[in-house]
Amino acid sequence: MITRPARLGFAAAATVAALTLTGCVANNASETTENTITVDSSANDCSLSANEAPSGNLVFSVTNSGDQVTEFYLLGDDGLRIIGEVENIGPGITRELVVRAKPGDYFTVCKPGLTGEGVGKAAFTVTDSGDDLSFSGDVAERVEAANANYKGYVTGQIKNLAVGAGLFGLA
Amino acid sequence: MLANFLIGLREGLEAALVIGILIAYVRKIDRHDVLPRIWLGVGLAVVISLGLGASLTFGTYGLSFKAQELIGGILSIIATAFVTWMIFWMLRAARGLGRELRNEVDSHLTGAGWGLVLVAFLAVGREGIETALFIWAAVQASGSTALPLAGAALGIAAAIVLGYLLYRGVVRINLTRFFTWTGAILIIVAAGVLAYGIHDLQEAGVLPGLHALAFDVSAVIPPDSWYGTVLKGTLNFSPATTWLEAGVWLAYVGTIMTVFIRTVRGYRRSDEPIAPAAHLSTQGA
Numbered sequence: 076m077i078t079r080p081a082r083l084g085f086a087a088a089a090t091v092a093a094l095t096l097t098g099c100v101a102n103n104a105s106e107t108t109e110n111t112i113t114v115d116s117s118a119n120d121c122s123l124s125a126n127e128a129p130s131g132n133l134v135f136s137v138t139n140s141g142d143q144v145t146e147f148y149l150l151g152d153d154g155l156r157i158i159g160e161v162e163n164i165g166p167g168i169t170r171e172l173v174v175r176a177k178p179g180d181y182f183t184v185c186k187p188g189l190t191g192e193g194v195g196k197a198a199f200t201v202t203d204s205g206d207d208l209s210f211s212g213d214v215a216e217r218v219e220a221a222n223a224n225y226k227g228y229v230t231g232q233i234k235n236l237a238v239g240a241g242l243f244g245l246a
Numbered sequence: 247m248l249a250n251f252l253i254g255l256r257e258g259l260e261a262a263l264v265i266g267i268l269i270a271y272v273r274k275i276d277r278h279d280v281l282p283r284i285w286l287g288v289g290l291a292v293v294i295s296l297g298l299g300a301s302l303t304f305g306t307y308g309l310s311f312k313a314q315e316l317i318g319g320i321l322s323i324i325a326t327a328f329v330t331w332m333i334f335w336m337l338r339a340a341r342g343l344g345r346e347l348r349n350e351v352d353s354h355l356t357g358a359g360w361g362l363v364l365v366a367f368l369a370v371g372r373e374g375i376e377t378a379l380f381i382w383a384a385v386q387a388s389g390s391t392a393l394p395l396a397g398a399a400l401g402i403a404a405a406i407v408l409g410y411l412l413y414r415g416v417v418r419i420n421l422t423r424f425f426t427w428t429g430a431i432l433i434i435v436a437a438g439v440l441a442y443g444i445h446d447l448q449e450a451g452v453l454p455g456l457h458a459l460a461f462d463v464s465a466v467i468p469p470d471s472w473y474g475t476v477l478k479g480t481l482n483f484s485p486a487t488t489w490l491e492a493g494v495w496l497a498y499v500g501t502i503m504t505v506f507i508r509t510v511r512g513y514r515r516s517d518e519p520i521a522p523a524a525h526l527s528t529q530g531a
Contacts, residue, residue, distance in 0.1 A: 142249065143249055143470050144249045144250075144252070144253060144470050155456075155457055156451065157311075157449055157451070157456070158311075159310075159311040160311055160315075160449065161311075162376075163253050163257075163376065163379075163380045164383075165249050165250035165253055165380070165384065165394050165397065165398065166247075166249050166250065166393075166394065167250075167387055167390075167391050167393060167394045168250070168380075168383050168384055168386075168387045168394045169383065169386065169387060170379070170380075170383045171308065172311065173308045173310070174310070174311065175310070188468060188469070188470050189464075189468075189469040189470055190464035190465075190468060190469060190485070190486070191464065
């Protein structure tokens with residue numbers, strides 16, 4: 076007999092699997108439109124090997140040379156919206172942030188110690204490489220379908236949760 | 247070394263606490279036969295996380311930031327639902343035990359056996375991918391220095407030891423107290439996990455209000471300090487908490503804790519049919 080929690084669990088596993096598949100970005104950017112930017116996050120600075128890159132897949136290879144845990148953020152042109160983030164970069168560790176960047180203005184910042192506004196906030200420009208970043212044909216449709224399924228799933232979960240909470244409330 | 251140790255400790259602590267309580271519970275009701283199921287859930291979570299983490303680190307494809315936050319956020323919210331279910335299931339089963347109706351416990355266990363696997367799986371797997379990515383990054387760094395990997399491994403080991411100590415501690419106390427205390431602890435832990443999930447979804451941009459902070463005490467409780475780590479690892483306390491996180495946390499604790507306390511009292515009352523009324527009223531506090 077498959078119990079209700081088990082079914083919920085399978086749904087959860089399916090969601091994660093779907094996200095893992097649809098949320099993938101190429102690690103090895105050199106095969107497509109490459110660009111690896113090295114970032115050095117020290118105690119009080121956040122220096123990038125370049126402050127400009129062509130649109131497409133960008134790899135930020137962030138090395139922590141300080142002695143506190145650090146995080147690296149790629150922020151939108153408002154300096155607030157998070158485009159990409161790598162956290163848990165312990166001292167001596169290098170971690171990569173891979174983003175599919177569209178042309179525009181961005182900001183980069185490191186957060187050693189994980190608090191406050193961060194250090195070394197700098198403007199970062201993504202120029203138009205001419206690459207088409209939108210999904211085409213079948214892929215676009217599949218993403219659309221995945222999004223619709225996912226939305227349905229989340230709505231279902233929340234309804235379940237609401238019903239469950241209501242029952243608890245009555246109990 | 248210390249910083250990496252603290253990351254390992256933080257990522258492992260909460261899972262170790264939940265698993266510790268779960269095992270203590272199963273031992274308490276003398277159902278050693280379901281222990282393998284719990285370990286199955288833990289093992290699956292570890293293997294899948296490390297496997298996914300390795301393929302994402304060394305393989306052709308990495309995980310986009312948004313997907314990673316979505317996975318962490320959604321698994322956290324599902325984990326909250328399961329831990330909540332587990333708390334009330336433990337209470338129901340305990341009630342059967344209190345009346346010495348052993349087959350009632352048994353019937354709950356047969357229905358919930360796979361639920362236990364899932365609780366164990368989610369407790370460990372919730373942040374498993376993030377932890378695995380961190381560990382594999384430490385492994386990659388070990389070409390130049392082994393310190394990050396040693397720190398991370400020691401941190402996770404320390405979390406497991408703390409989980410074991412909690413298990414040893416709670417397994418000794420008497421049954422009624424056991425359920426009241428572990429239930430209350432689990433509700434607070436689950437509320438933290440829920441708030442954490444909300445924060446992940448805020449970071450992914452699915453939910454708004456990432457920069458609307460209810461409070462920011464990171465100056466007093468630095469997240470990279472040892473006490474900041476312990477607070478984060480056990481209660482998921484974030485020194486910089488958004489209004490949405492705080493609201494969801496309060497709503498969850500307010501609702502579930504109330505229901506929990508009422509349920510516990512209701513069970514106690516029905517277990518003591520001959521208790522005088524005066525005795526009952528003093529029991530309330």
